[in-house]
Amino acid sequence: xxxxxxxxxxxxxxxxxxxxxxxxxxxxxxxxxxxxxxxxxxxxxxxxxxxxxxxxxxxxxxxxxxxxxxxxxxxxxxxxxxxxxxxxxxxxxxxxxxxxxxxxxxxxxxxxxxxxxxxxxxxxxxxxxxxxxxxxxxxxxxxxxxxxxxxxxxxxxxxxxxxxxxxxxxxxxxxxxxxxxxxxxxxxxxxxxxxxxxxxxxxxxxxxxxxxxxxxxxxxxxxxxx
Amino acid sequence: xxxxxxxxxxxxxxxxxxxxxxxxxxxxxxxxxxxxxxxxxxxxxxxxxxxxxxxxxxxxxxxxxxxxxxxxxxxxxxxxxxxxxxxxxxxxxxxxxxxxxxxxxxxxxxxxxxxxxxxxxxxxxxxxxxxxxxxxxxxxxxxxxxxxxxxxxxxxxxxxxxxxxxxxxxxxxxxxxxxxxxxxxxxxxxxxxxxxxxxxxxxxxxxxxxxxxxxxxxxxxxxxxx
Numbered sequence: 001x002x003x004x005x006x007x008x009x010x011x012x013x014x015x016x017x018x019x020x021x022x023x024x025x026x027x028x029x030x031x032x033x034x035x036x037x038x039x040x041x042x043x044x045x046x047x048x049x050x051x052x053x054x055x056x057x058x059x060x061x062x063x064x065x066x067x068x069x070x071x072x073x074x075x076x077x078x079x080x081x082x083x084x085x086x087x088x089x090x091x092x093x094x095x096x097x098x099x100x101x102x103x104x105x106x107x108x109x110x111x112x113x114x115x116x117x118x119x120x121x122x123x124x125x126x127x128x129x130x131x132x133x134x135x136x137x138x139x140x141x142x143x144x145x146x147x148x149x150x151x152x153x154x155x156x157x158x159x160x161x162x163x164x165x166x167x168x169x170x171x172x173x174x175x176x177x178x179x180x181x182x183x184x185x186x187x188x189x190x191x192x193x194x195x196x197x198x199x200x201x202x203x204x205x206x207x208x209x210x211x212x213x214x215x216x217x218x219x220x221x222x223x224x225x226x
Numbered sequence: 227x228x229x230x231x232x233x234x235x236x237x238x239x240x241x242x243x244x245x246x247x248x249x250x251x252x253x254x255x256x257x258x259x260x261x262x263x264x265x266x267x268x269x270x271x272x273x274x275x276x277x278x279x280x281x282x283x284x285x286x287x288x289x290x291x292x293x294x295x296x297x298x299x300x301x302x303x304x305x306x307x308x309x310x311x312x313x314x315x316x317x318x319x320x321x322x323x324x325x326x327x328x329x330x331x332x333x334x335x336x337x338x339x340x341x342x343x344x345x346x347x348x349x350x351x352x353x354x355x356x357x358x359x360x361x362x363x364x365x366x367x368x369x370x371x372x373x374x375x376x377x378x379x380x381x382x383x384x385x386x387x388x389x390x391x392x393x394x395x396x397x398x399x400x401x402x403x404x405x406x407x408x409x410x411x412x413x414x415x416x417x418x419x420x421x422x423x424x425x426x427x428x429x430x431x432x433x434x435x436x437x438x439x440x441x442x443x444x445x446x447x448x449x450x451x452x
Contacts, residue, residue: 063289068338100337103377107333111326112294140377147369151329151361 003027003056004164005118007109010045012189012209013124013167016175018053019184020166021122029057029116031109035098036066045190052185057116061108065098083202102135103144106163110148113161117154120162128171141165172212180218187221198225229253229282230390231344233335236271238415238435239350239393242401244279245410246392247348255283255342257335261324262292271416278411283342287334291324309428328361329370332389336374339387343380351391352401367391398438406444413447424451 004026006018021028032046043060050058102125109121125136134140145163149155167175179186191209192199199206201224213220230252232244247254258272269286276284328351335347351362360366371389375381393401405412417435418425425432427450439446 059293061290061293063334064287065337067285067287068341097379098337099340100333100374100378103374104330104333104337107326107330108289111291111324111330114325115294134379134382135377137376140373143369143373143376147366147373148326148329150363150369151366152326153323153360156360 001025001027003029003116003118004120004122005109005113005116005161006030006055006122007105007124008032008046008050008055008058009124010042010047010049010188010190011124011205012179012186012191012212013126013175014046015049015124015186015189016179016182016184017122017124017165017167018049018055019179019182021164022053023182026119028053028055028122029112029118030055030059031105031112032058032060033105033108034060034062034064035101035104036064041192041195042190045188048188049185052188059112063104063108065101065104068099097133100135102133102140106144106148110152110161114152114154118161120164122164122166124167125165126167126170126172126175128169136168138165138168141168171215172208173215176212176216176218180216189222191222196225198223200225227251227253229255229342229344230346230348231335231339231342231387232256232281232348233331233350234258234272234276234281234284235350236268236273236275236414236416237350237431238405238412238417238438239352239401240272241275241350241412241415242405242408242410243348243350243391243393244275244281245405245408247390248279249408252345254279254281254348255338255344256281256285257331257338258284258286259331259334260286260288260290261327261330262290267418267421268416271414274414275411278414285338289330289334291327291330294325323359326361328359328366332370332374336378336387340378340380344387346388346390348390348392350393352393352396352398354395354397362394364391364394367394397441398434399441402438402442402444406442415448417448422451424449426451 004021006021006028008014008018008030030050113121127137141163149160191205193203193205194200199222230247232247232254234240234244234256256276339347353363367389375386417431419429419431420426
């Protein structure tokens, strides 16, 4: 059976993406990056999702992007915004942007995939809603695929690793519906930008998730504080 | 003064490249990646070179590419070849190829550079002689520059980080000559694929270096075993 490598953060999007790779008929390996997130909660989610989806090999790799800072997701000093309205969320590239994160993640996935002869890499990048992240757009993903082909042994030998971002054009509600159809383990996912026992329900990520479930008419299986 | 970020391994090429960035008038920050090399000797070299070149900020980052193996430079099980003739060295992509190494390194450099507003990244990639590494070719470096522009906040805002590989078309002898002219601290560099107190003089990297110094008519200031 052909194999695929999935970038798995433990969030909703990467979990639905991993379920998609399975549904596409692949054996899957998964890569989770500990990049200096302020909390470890989503790493536990990644482990549980990997187990639920019967991942062959799940590598957790430390790459401390907080070494140079520049993001509210890795800097202790910067606050994650909460209780923002939709128009505020869509304004600009958010403070939760981590410089070149998907560039780094896809590069590491390419290195891993090359050693395992994985045909393709699945990433849960999504350019819709209020993401505003440059590294989630198709123009970036296409450019990356070209760079990876030119910069790897397999690429120059005519066996490049392709990149698949099946959620890139879906709304959050469509992602929830897809995950529901695929019976992805949504109850194990972690979306909240903050740590804690329960998701806060107030940060941009929680609000976007909750709105997606509401629009899809699916009950969010995760518990929220308050 | 404008600033540049240099990928500094502690080897000859990256040291000459760093000296070039200085000569080009940049303040420099440096990034050294501990990617699971079998020895730590070259990390010491990187530190000493950074100090000699008055680097502003030198970050050493752990990114353990040996987590998935695939290279003689990170796998304990695989031997680094020694005493090979030139025609053997040029045959194919060598076992010392580390999957997607420059893709990973440049991605990390892009993340770092974005937070420091560095104008440009210097990398000592070199496509001449017997390198055979796909990720040292101009076609890859150009493709990477495009991917980095598309995948970063600065890129989409019209202030992309450029990539400079001033050694890419130089022979090893020309690199030695250039380093000599620039008064780069060649005596602090470490090239050998093996660890130890002194360079082995027998692996592909040592042989290529020695030949470069010989052709340039410059005495190699580094000591060799035997």
